Amino acid sequence: MHPRVRIQTEDFDVSHELATLRxxxxxxxxxxxxxxxxxxxxxLTGQLQDQVQAMELEHYPGMTEKSIEAMIEEAHLRFDFFGARVVHRVGRLLPADQIVLVAVTSAHRGESFKACEFLRDYHKTQAPFWKKEQTPAGAHWVDARVTDELALARWGIELRNS
Structure with a gap:
Protein backbone atom coordinates (compact mmCIF):
# COMPACT_ATOMS: atom_id res chain seq x y z
CA MET A 1 0.00 0.00 0.00
CA HIS A 2 1.32 3.42 -0.96
CA PRO A 3 1.02 6.25 1.54
CA ARG A 4 -1.60 8.91 0.86
CA VAL A 5 0.76 11.64 2.06
CA ARG A 6 4.46 12.06 1.30
CA ILE A 7 6.78 14.91 2.22
CA GLN A 8 10.08 14.79 0.33
CA THR A 9 12.96 16.82 -1.05
CA GLU A 10 13.13 15.07 -4.44
CA ASP A 11 10.89 15.87 -7.40
CA PHE A 12 7.88 13.67 -8.21
CA ASP A 13 6.56 12.17 -11.45
CA VAL A 14 2.91 13.18 -11.86
CA SER A 15 2.11 10.32 -14.27
CA HIS A 16 3.56 7.75 -11.88
CA GLU A 17 1.71 9.23 -8.89
CA LEU A 18 -1.64 9.24 -10.73
CA ALA A 19 -1.15 5.69 -12.01
CA THR A 20 -0.31 4.52 -8.49
CA LEU A 21 -3.35 6.31 -7.08
CA ARG A 22 -5.63 4.64 -9.64
CA LEU A 44 1.74 41.21 -4.55
CA THR A 45 -1.56 43.10 -4.69
CA GLY A 46 -2.39 41.54 -8.04
CA GLN A 47 0.82 42.69 -9.70
CA LEU A 48 3.96 40.70 -10.28
CA GLN A 49 6.92 42.20 -8.47
CA ASP A 50 10.39 41.19 -7.27
CA GLN A 51 12.02 38.26 -8.96
CA VAL A 52 12.02 35.05 -6.93
CA GLN A 53 15.41 33.38 -7.13
CA ALA A 54 14.58 30.44 -4.87
CA MET A 55 12.09 29.24 -2.30
CA GLU A 56 12.82 27.34 0.89
CA LEU A 57 10.09 25.18 2.39
CA GLU A 58 10.28 23.85 5.93
CA HIS A 59 7.90 21.62 7.87
CA TYR A 60 7.48 19.83 11.15
CA PRO A 61 8.11 16.10 10.36
CA GLY A 62 5.38 13.81 11.63
CA MET A 63 3.00 16.65 12.45
CA THR A 64 2.77 17.71 8.80
CA GLU A 65 1.82 14.25 7.54
CA LYS A 66 -0.70 13.80 10.37
CA SER A 67 -2.27 17.17 9.58
CA ILE A 68 -2.66 16.38 5.87
CA GLU A 69 -4.07 12.91 6.67
CA ALA A 70 -6.69 14.65 8.83
CA MET A 71 -7.52 16.94 5.89
CA ILE A 72 -8.10 13.91 3.67
CA GLU A 73 -10.40 12.40 6.31
CA GLU A 74 -12.33 15.69 6.48
CA ALA A 75 -12.66 15.66 2.68
CA HIS A 76 -14.07 12.10 2.87
CA LEU A 77 -16.81 13.39 5.18
CA ARG A 78 -17.79 16.01 2.60
CA PHE A 79 -17.28 14.31 -0.78
CA ASP A 80 -17.78 10.88 -2.35
CA PHE A 81 -14.34 9.87 -3.62
CA PHE A 82 -12.20 6.74 -3.57
CA GLY A 83 -8.61 7.81 -3.07
CA ALA A 84 -6.42 10.84 -2.51
CA ARG A 85 -2.73 11.55 -2.69
CA VAL A 86 -0.75 14.58 -1.54
CA VAL A 87 2.95 14.85 -2.33
CA HIS A 88 4.68 17.96 -1.04
CA ARG A 89 8.30 18.94 -1.46
CA VAL A 90 10.46 20.68 1.11
CA GLY A 91 13.93 22.17 0.97
CA ARG A 92 15.32 24.59 -1.61
CA LEU A 93 13.29 24.93 -4.81
CA LEU A 94 13.87 27.04 -7.91
CA PRO A 95 11.41 28.77 -10.27
CA ALA A 96 9.42 26.22 -12.33
CA ASP A 97 10.11 23.40 -9.82
CA GLN A 98 7.08 21.37 -8.75
CA ILE A 99 6.07 21.99 -5.14
CA VAL A 100 2.89 20.01 -4.51
CA LEU A 101 0.60 17.43 -6.06
CA VAL A 102 -2.97 16.97 -4.84
CA ALA A 103 -4.87 14.19 -6.62
CA VAL A 104 -8.26 12.56 -6.09
CA THR A 105 -10.11 9.64 -7.72
CA SER A 106 -13.86 9.12 -7.78
CA ALA A 107 -16.63 7.59 -9.85
CA HIS A 108 -17.61 10.96 -11.35
CA ARG A 109 -15.76 14.18 -12.19
CA GLY A 110 -17.83 16.47 -9.98
CA GLU A 111 -16.78 14.81 -6.75
CA SER A 112 -13.14 14.62 -7.88
CA PHE A 113 -13.06 18.32 -8.75
CA LYS A 114 -14.70 19.37 -5.48
CA ALA A 115 -12.55 17.11 -3.29
CA CYS A 116 -9.34 18.15 -5.04
CA GLU A 117 -10.16 21.85 -4.73
CA PHE A 118 -11.19 21.46 -1.09
CA LEU A 119 -7.95 19.63 -0.26
CA ARG A 120 -5.87 22.27 -2.03
CA ASP A 121 -7.63 25.18 -0.31
CA TYR A 122 -7.43 23.47 3.07
CA HIS A 123 -3.81 22.45 2.54
CA LYS A 124 -2.71 25.94 1.43
CA THR A 125 -3.67 27.53 4.75
CA GLN A 126 -3.80 24.71 7.30
CA ALA A 127 -0.81 22.45 6.60
CA PRO A 128 2.19 23.24 8.80
CA PHE A 129 4.66 24.44 6.17
CA TRP A 130 6.81 27.55 6.31
CA LYS A 131 7.88 29.20 3.09
CA LYS A 132 10.74 31.66 2.61
CA GLU A 133 11.34 33.37 -0.72
CA GLN A 134 14.76 34.61 -1.83
CA THR A 135 14.71 37.77 -3.98
CA PRO A 136 17.42 40.24 -5.05
CA ALA A 137 16.19 42.44 -2.16
CA GLY A 138 16.70 39.62 0.37
CA ALA A 139 14.79 36.77 1.96
CA HIS A 140 11.34 36.99 3.55
CA TRP A 141 8.85 34.58 5.06
CA VAL A 142 5.57 34.24 3.15
CA ASP A 143 2.26 34.74 4.98
CA ALA A 144 -1.13 33.40 3.93
CA ARG A 145 -2.88 35.73 1.53
CA VAL A 146 -6.41 37.06 1.98
CA THR A 147 -7.46 35.14 -1.15
CA ASP A 148 -6.30 31.89 0.49
CA GLU A 149 -8.38 32.69 3.58
CA LEU A 150 -11.43 33.46 1.44
CA ALA A 151 -11.02 30.18 -0.44
CA LEU A 152 -11.00 28.29 2.85
CA ALA A 153 -13.97 30.26 4.21
CA ARG A 154 -16.18 29.20 1.31
CA TRP A 155 -15.88 25.63 2.64
CA GLY A 156 -17.10 26.83 6.07
CA ILE A 157 -13.66 26.66 7.68
CA GLU A 158 -12.14 29.50 9.66
CA LEU A 159 -8.41 30.12 9.42
CA ARG A 160 -6.67 28.88 12.55
CA ASN A 161 -4.26 31.24 14.24
CA SER A 162 -0.63 30.18 14.10
Whole structure:
Protein backbone atom coordinates (compact mmCIF):
# COMPACT_ATOMS: atom_id res chain seq x y z
CA MET A 1 0.00 0.00 0.00
CA HIS A 2 1.32 3.42 -0.96
CA PRO A 3 1.02 6.25 1.54
CA ARG A 4 -1.60 8.91 0.86
CA VAL A 5 0.76 11.64 2.06
CA ARG A 6 4.46 12.06 1.30
CA ILE A 7 6.78 14.91 2.22
CA GLN A 8 10.08 14.79 0.33
CA THR A 9 12.96 16.82 -1.05
CA GLU A 10 13.13 15.07 -4.44
CA ASP A 11 10.89 15.87 -7.40
CA PHE A 12 7.88 13.67 -8.21
CA ASP A 13 6.56 12.17 -11.45
CA VAL A 14 2.91 13.18 -11.86
CA SER A 15 2.11 10.32 -14.27
CA HIS A 16 3.56 7.75 -11.88
CA GLU A 17 1.71 9.23 -8.89
CA LEU A 18 -1.64 9.24 -10.73
CA ALA A 19 -1.15 5.69 -12.01
CA THR A 20 -0.31 4.52 -8.49
CA LEU A 21 -3.35 6.31 -7.08
CA ARG A 22 -5.63 4.64 -9.64
CA UNK A 23 -3.94 1.24 -9.13
CA UNK A 24 -6.28 -0.61 -11.51
CA UNK A 25 -9.33 0.43 -9.48
CA UNK A 26 -12.09 -0.23 -12.02
CA UNK A 27 -14.55 1.94 -10.06
CA UNK A 28 -12.58 5.06 -10.99
CA UNK A 29 -14.27 7.20 -13.62
CA UNK A 30 -12.47 10.45 -12.79
CA UNK A 31 -9.04 11.59 -11.67
CA UNK A 32 -8.55 15.22 -10.75
CA UNK A 33 -5.14 16.65 -9.92
CA UNK A 34 -3.48 19.92 -9.04
CA UNK A 35 0.25 20.60 -9.39
CA UNK A 36 1.68 23.73 -7.78
CA UNK A 37 4.97 25.15 -9.04
CA UNK A 38 7.39 27.88 -7.97
CA UNK A 39 6.69 31.18 -9.74
CA UNK A 40 9.58 33.40 -10.81
CA UNK A 41 7.90 36.52 -9.44
CA UNK A 42 6.12 37.43 -6.23
CA UNK A 43 2.42 38.11 -6.63
CA LEU A 44 1.74 41.21 -4.55
CA THR A 45 -1.56 43.10 -4.69
CA GLY A 46 -2.39 41.54 -8.04
CA GLN A 47 0.82 42.69 -9.70
CA LEU A 48 3.96 40.70 -10.28
CA GLN A 49 6.92 42.20 -8.47
CA ASP A 50 10.39 41.19 -7.27
CA GLN A 51 12.02 38.26 -8.96
CA VAL A 52 12.02 35.05 -6.93
CA GLN A 53 15.41 33.38 -7.13
CA ALA A 54 14.58 30.44 -4.87
CA MET A 55 12.09 29.24 -2.30
CA GLU A 56 12.82 27.34 0.89
CA LEU A 57 10.09 25.18 2.39
CA GLU A 58 10.28 23.85 5.93
CA HIS A 59 7.90 21.62 7.87
CA TYR A 60 7.48 19.83 11.15
CA PRO A 61 8.11 16.10 10.36
CA GLY A 62 5.38 13.81 11.63
CA MET A 63 3.00 16.65 12.45
CA THR A 64 2.77 17.71 8.80
CA GLU A 65 1.82 14.25 7.54
CA LYS A 66 -0.70 13.80 10.37
CA SER A 67 -2.27 17.17 9.58
CA ILE A 68 -2.66 16.38 5.87
CA GLU A 69 -4.07 12.91 6.67
CA ALA A 70 -6.69 14.65 8.83
CA MET A 71 -7.52 16.94 5.89
CA ILE A 72 -8.10 13.91 3.67
CA GLU A 73 -10.40 12.40 6.31
CA GLU A 74 -12.33 15.69 6.48
CA ALA A 75 -12.66 15.66 2.68
CA HIS A 76 -14.07 12.10 2.87
CA LEU A 77 -16.81 13.39 5.18
CA ARG A 78 -17.79 16.01 2.60
CA PHE A 79 -17.28 14.31 -0.78
CA ASP A 80 -17.78 10.88 -2.35
CA PHE A 81 -14.34 9.87 -3.62
CA PHE A 82 -12.20 6.74 -3.57
CA GLY A 83 -8.61 7.81 -3.07
CA ALA A 84 -6.42 10.84 -2.51
CA ARG A 85 -2.73 11.55 -2.69
CA VAL A 86 -0.75 14.58 -1.54
CA VAL A 87 2.95 14.85 -2.33
CA HIS A 88 4.68 17.96 -1.04
CA ARG A 89 8.30 18.94 -1.46
CA VAL A 90 10.46 20.68 1.11
CA GLY A 91 13.93 22.17 0.97
CA ARG A 92 15.32 24.59 -1.61
CA LEU A 93 13.29 24.93 -4.81
CA LEU A 94 13.87 27.04 -7.91
CA PRO A 95 11.41 28.77 -10.27
CA ALA A 96 9.42 26.22 -12.33
CA ASP A 97 10.11 23.40 -9.82
CA GLN A 98 7.08 21.37 -8.75
CA ILE A 99 6.07 21.99 -5.14
CA VAL A 100 2.89 20.01 -4.51
CA LEU A 101 0.60 17.43 -6.06
CA VAL A 102 -2.97 16.97 -4.84
CA ALA A 103 -4.87 14.19 -6.62
CA VAL A 104 -8.26 12.56 -6.09
CA THR A 105 -10.11 9.64 -7.72
CA SER A 106 -13.86 9.12 -7.78
CA ALA A 107 -16.63 7.59 -9.85
CA HIS A 108 -17.61 10.96 -11.35
CA ARG A 109 -15.76 14.18 -12.19
CA GLY A 110 -17.83 16.47 -9.98
CA GLU A 111 -16.78 14.81 -6.75
CA SER A 112 -13.14 14.62 -7.88
CA PHE A 113 -13.06 18.32 -8.75
CA LYS A 114 -14.70 19.37 -5.48
CA ALA A 115 -12.55 17.11 -3.29
CA CYS A 116 -9.34 18.15 -5.04
CA GLU A 117 -10.16 21.85 -4.73
CA PHE A 118 -11.19 21.46 -1.09
CA LEU A 119 -7.95 19.63 -0.26
CA ARG A 120 -5.87 22.27 -2.03
CA ASP A 121 -7.63 25.18 -0.31
CA TYR A 122 -7.43 23.47 3.07
CA HIS A 123 -3.81 22.45 2.54
CA LYS A 124 -2.71 25.94 1.43
CA THR A 125 -3.67 27.53 4.75
CA GLN A 126 -3.80 24.71 7.30
CA ALA A 127 -0.81 22.45 6.60
CA PRO A 128 2.19 23.24 8.80
CA PHE A 129 4.66 24.44 6.17
CA TRP A 130 6.81 27.55 6.31
CA LYS A 131 7.88 29.20 3.09
CA LYS A 132 10.74 31.66 2.61
CA GLU A 133 11.34 33.37 -0.72
CA GLN A 134 14.76 34.61 -1.83
CA THR A 135 14.71 37.77 -3.98
CA PRO A 136 17.42 40.24 -5.05
CA ALA A 137 16.19 42.44 -2.16
CA GLY A 138 16.70 39.62 0.37
CA ALA A 139 14.79 36.77 1.96
CA HIS A 140 11.34 36.99 3.55
CA TRP A 141 8.85 34.58 5.06
CA VAL A 142 5.57 34.24 3.15
CA ASP A 143 2.26 34.74 4.98
CA ALA A 144 -1.13 33.40 3.93
CA ARG A 145 -2.88 35.73 1.53
CA VAL A 146 -6.41 37.06 1.98
CA THR A 147 -7.46 35.14 -1.15
CA ASP A 148 -6.30 31.89 0.49
CA GLU A 149 -8.38 32.69 3.58
CA LEU A 150 -11.43 33.46 1.44
CA ALA A 151 -11.02 30.18 -0.44
CA LEU A 152 -11.00 28.29 2.85
CA ALA A 153 -13.97 30.26 4.21
CA ARG A 154 -16.18 29.20 1.31
CA TRP A 155 -15.88 25.63 2.64
CA GLY A 156 -17.10 26.83 6.07
CA ILE A 157 -13.66 26.66 7.68
CA GLU A 158 -12.14 29.50 9.66
CA LEU A 159 -8.41 30.12 9.42
CA ARG A 160 -6.67 28.88 12.55
CA ASN A 161 -4.26 31.24 14.24
CA SER A 162 -0.63 30.18 14.10
Missing amino acids: AQDLRVGAVCSFVGTVRDRLA
